[in-house]
Amino acid sequence: MAFPRDTTLADAGEFGLITEMTKHFPQGKQVLVGPGDDAALLRITQGHVVVSSDMMVEGRHFRRDWAEASHIGHRAAGQNLADIAAMGGIAHSMTLGLAAPADLPAEWAVDFAEGFAAECALVGASVVGGDITSADQIVISVTAIGAVTQAPILRSGAEPGDVLALCGRQGWAAAGLAILKRGFRSPRVLVDAYRRPQPPYAAGPEAAKAGASAMIDVSDGLLAEAAHIAAASEVTVDVRTAALTVPEELNAVASATGADPLGFVLGGGDDHALLAAFPPEVELPEGWTVIGEVQESGEAPVTVDGEVYGGATGWTHF
Amino acid sequence: MAFPRDTTLADAGEFGLITEMTKHFPQGKQVLVGPGDDAALLRITQGHVVVSSDMMVEGRHFRRDWAEASHIGHRAAGQNLADIAAMGGIAHSMTLGLAAPADLPAEWAVDFAEGFAAECALVGASVVGGDITSADQIVISVTAIGAVTQAPILRSGAEPGDVLALCGRQGWAAAGLAILKRGFRSPRVLVDAYRRPQPPYAAGPEAAKAGASAMIDVSDGLLAEAAHIAAASEVTVDVRTAALTVPEELNAVASATGADPLGFVLGGGDDHALLAAFPPEVELPEGWTVIGEVQESGEAPVTVDGEVYGGATGWTHF
Numbered sequence: 001m002a003f004p005r006d007t008t009l010a011d012a013g014e015f016g017l018i019t020e021m022t023k024h025f026p027q028g029k030q031v032l033v034g035p036g037d038d039a040a041l042l043r044i045t046q047g048h049v050v051v052s053s054d055m056m057v058e059g060r061h062f063r064r065d066w067a068e069a070s071h072i073g074h075r076a077a078g079q080n081l082a083d084i085a086a087m088g089g090i091a092h093s094m095t096l097g098l099a100a101p102a103d104l105p106a107e108w109a110v111d112f113a114e115g116f117a118a119e120c121a122l123v124g125a126s127v128v129g130g131d132i133t134s135a136d137q138i139v140i141s142v143t144a145i146g147a148v149t150q151a152p153i154l155r156s157g158a159e160p161g162d163v164l165a166l167c168g169r170q171g172w173a174a175a176g177l178a179i180l181k182r183g184f185r186s187p188r189v190l191v192d193a194y195r196r197p198q199p200p201y202a203a204g205p206e207a208a209k210a211g212a213s214a215m216i217d218v219s220d221g222l223l224a225e226a227a228h229i230a231a232a233s234e235v236t237v238d239v240r241t242a243a244l245t246v247p248e249e250l251n252a253v254a255s256a257t258g259a260d261p262l263g264f265v266l267g268g269g270d271d272h273a274l275l276a277a278f279p280p281e282v283e284l285p286e287g288w289t290v291i292g293e294v295q296e297s298g299e300a301p302v303t304v305d306g307e308v309y310g311g312a313t314g315w316t317h318f
Numbered sequence: 319m320a321f322p323r324d325t326t327l328a329d330a331g332e333f334g335l336i337t338e339m340t341k342h343f344p345q346g347k348q349v350l351v352g353p354g355d356d357a358a359l360l361r362i363t364q365g366h367v368v369v370s371s372d373m374m375v376e377g378r379h380f381r382r383d384w385a386e387a388s389h390i391g392h393r394a395a396g397q398n399l400a401d402i403a404a405m406g407g408i409a410h411s412m413t414l415g416l417a418a419p420a421d422l423p424a425e426w427a428v429d430f431a432e433g434f435a436a437e438c439a440l441v442g443a444s445v446v447g448g449d450i451t452s453a454d455q456i457v458i459s460v461t462a463i464g465a466v467t468q469a470p471i472l473r474s475g476a477e478p479g480d481v482l483a484l485c486g487r488q489g490w491a492a493a494g495l496a497i498l499k500r501g502f503r504s505p506r507v508l509v510d511a512y513r514r515p516q517p518p519y520a521a522g523p524e525a526a527k528a529g530a531s532a533m534i535d536v537s538d539g540l541l542a543e544a545a546h547i548a549a550a551s552e553v554t555v556d557v558r559t560a561a562l563t564v565p566e567e568l569n570a571v572a573s574a575t576g577a578d579p580l581g582f583v584l585g586g587g588d589d590h591a592l593l594a595a596f597p598p599e600v601e602l603p604e605g606w607t608v609i610g611e612v613q614e615s616g617e618a619p620v621t622v623d624g625e626v627y628g629g630a631t632g633w634t635h636f
Binding site: 038042 | 350354355356357359360362367368369370371372373378379401404405407411413414415417446447448449451455459461462463466472473474533534535550
């Protein structure tokens with residue numbers, strides 16, 4: 001351990017913490033100046049720059065008794081890396097802000113930083129800077145910076161006749177969260193999916209190269225994200241439930257909790273699957289499954305099996 | 319007003335808020351995709367990219383009864399724009415995260431966003447994205463992205479024999495804060511200096527062009543920042559008090575509160591003045607004043623009039 005067991009953030013101090021956290025932050029060759037100066041300095045040689053920022057709040061987006069610090073680090077990084085992937089890009093540089101109570105164990109912050117950096121390493125991104133300060137509640141703030149080397153894929157490019165396709169797990173994290181909320185810890189595979197999502201980062205640039213017309217990452221719920229594509233593209237998106245994969249464990253959880261298993265898949269977030277539209281003639285890259293169709297704008301932005309859906313479509317922030 | 323008086327963040331909702339806030343965010347020509355997609359897309363045509371992130375926490379870095387929302391927006395932007403300036407760069411793009419209680423007046427968030435954008439406009443920076451979510455306490459998170467078109471100025475380049483120079487107000491904001499802490503509201507010029515700092519953004523690139531050897535912005539205290547230069551450059555920095563300007567109002571406040579007026583100047587932060595070292599042969603650009611000297615590494619990283627200083631050198635984060 002970097003600090004003795006009872007060391008708090010206040011004991012460790014800002015600079016002691018930064019020293020221990022940044023030990024986990026190897027710097028890629030695009031980084032000319034990493035953490036420690038007023039700003040980081042990056043050499044950007046190709047493509048356009050994509051930027052995305054997100055915040056995660058304790059008690060709202062995560063609970064320390066539901067996941068280890070390193071898992072929360074993986075999730076904090078993953079949700080931003082997925083945003084870059086959803087533009088067809090690859091993140092190369094991240095900043096990490098941590099506001100936290102002074103009595104938080106310093107080891108929590110270091111383990112969190114280690115998980116954060118490990119997730120970044122999956123795509124080759126460096127943690128180039130950040131901030132640490134005290135607050136009543138843990139608030140994590142992340143900015144991801146990446147490169148897009150072909151045309152970026154926006155939410156607004158879907159056309160009637162396009163197929164709607166999904167890549168990555170969907171509904172697993174929501175089921176895992178439902179399990180944790182009830183005080184259980186299994187099925188482990190679903191709980192782990194919530195604790196440490198596995199966004200399909202490489203699938204974003206692959207979809208862009210294949211010719212996707214619109215793309216988004218599923219942070220807040222499949223239908224909610226489909227509605228964002230529909231609104232931006234001025235189309236209707238129809239999701240076909242027969243095409244959605246519901247894993248065995250998810251059926252078991254739904255049955256035990258009296259929930260609709262499809263509810264997790266249609267309304268659940270946090271897996272950071274990628275949702276995209278492709279022109280019908282495009283051969284989908286590996287890992288993508290057709291789950292619906294883009295249609296002319298109609299009575300609702302999103303339909304399920306041709307009908308307006310009455311269930312929860314996603315998460316609300318207030 | 320964008321919202322009726324009693325509208326809260328919860329009433330306005332995430333997307334209603336984003337709509338009203340982003341009305342204040344004009345987009346510069348480097349912005350190919352601004353707020354509203356998974357990530358912003360920027361066309362970077364020249365120079366290296368500089369990135370800096372900071373967080374501001376209510377009750378810790380600001381109080382709503384001490385400053386208007388728009389002023390807090392100016393400060394939140396200014397402290398990050400100053401970090402970019404301190405590298406010799408100019409910020410072009412910003413992301414803004416706001417975590418806040420659901421019962422916060424929506425108008426506060428909109429006024430905050432307006433002040434934030436107005437400060438960004440001073441250097442031509444666009445607010446290209448961000449995040450909004452609920453939290454128990456207001457936490458503001460900002461990332462500034464800028465360009466450096468000549469060699470960047472780090473903290474680590476100061477050499478013995480260099481002069482130490484300052485550009486911008488120093489100690490004013492700390493005195494203003496001391497006034498507010500005692501429940502007073504004047505002298506107004508100092509309170510306003512705290513509420514809405516005026517960092518000398520253009521002086522950063524000018525110092526870089528003139529040949530500065532090291533630079534930093536004074537966020538946390540003049541001596542604390544001088545110590546950062548000293549540590550990174552492996553030198554001692556001596557500050558000469560006779561060279562420091564103490565405005566009349568600051569003397570009056572010190573006298574009324576029984577404080578040492580120099581204490582505000584030496585230990586105060588939040589003005590975001592720029593502190594730099596220049597080789598002795600360099601002619602200082604306009605606005606810079608010599609306030610000391612860089613010396614061989616000695617018994618302390620920073621001395622005041624040749625002596626180790628016993629007072630507060632700056633602000634601590636925990």
